Amino acid sequence: MIETVTVPEHGELELKCPNCNLSKIFSIKKYIRHPKTVRARIRCKCGFTRSALIERREANRKRASLIGCFVNNDIGKKLGIRVINLSANGIRFKINDASKYKSKVGDELTIEFKLNDLPTSLIQKKGIIRSFRDSIVSAEFIEKTFSPKNIPLKIFLFS
Numbered sequence: 001m002i003e004t005v006t007v008p009e010h011g012e013l014e015l016k017c018p019n020c021n022l023s024k025i026f027s028i029k030k031y032i033r034h035p036k037t038v039r040a041r042i043r044c045k046c047g048f049t050r051s052a053l054i055e056r057r058e059a060n061r062k063r064a065s066l067i068g069c070f071v072n073n074d075i076g077k078k079l080g081i082r083v084i085n086l087s088a089n090g091i092r093f094k095i096n097d098a099s100k101y102k103s104k105v106g107d108e109l110t111i112e113f114k115l116n117d118l119p120t121s122l123i124q125k126k127g128i129i130r131s132f133r134d135s136i137v138s139a140e141f142i143e144k145t146f147s148p149k150n151i152p153l154k155i156f157l158f159s
């Protein structure tokens with residue numbers, strides 16, 4: 001049986017060898033931008049080799065143009081945004097008016113945006129700022145799973 005693994009956004013995957021039980025971190029960054037699922041051979045120090053299907057669906061960002069807003073949980077002021085892209089792991093958005101906005105990497109945000117489905121689903125996610133430059137914020141979601149309320153987001157990302 002060939003196992004399927006998904007590439008995390010940071011591109012490092014920890015796998016346990018079924019032969020010697022040692023865990024090893026594999027860098028699979030080169031697969032993140034790969035357009036399709038790829039089959040890779042993974043070789044352990046003990047010599048055991050196996051195949052795995054590497055899927056980058058989780059890391060794959062979907063382009064979007066969605067209206068929303070966010071609150072920096074430390075500052076508390078709500079600002080309008082336009083979502084640029086989305087993945088199961090995070091979001092990138094542009095702040096409509098960032099002129100007075102002070103924020104830094106590591107700040108926690110609550111982000112809300114509307115999908116373009118019908119009826120329109122309102123998605124709310126908490127995230128941590130990973131970069132903030134020229135009014136563009138990249139944030140990593142704290143919860144990478146989909147709560148029942150956020151199932152429409154899963155459908156949006158994977159359909």
Ligand SMILES: [Zn+2]
Pocket residue numbers: 017018019020021022044045046047048
């Ligand atoms: Zn091994």
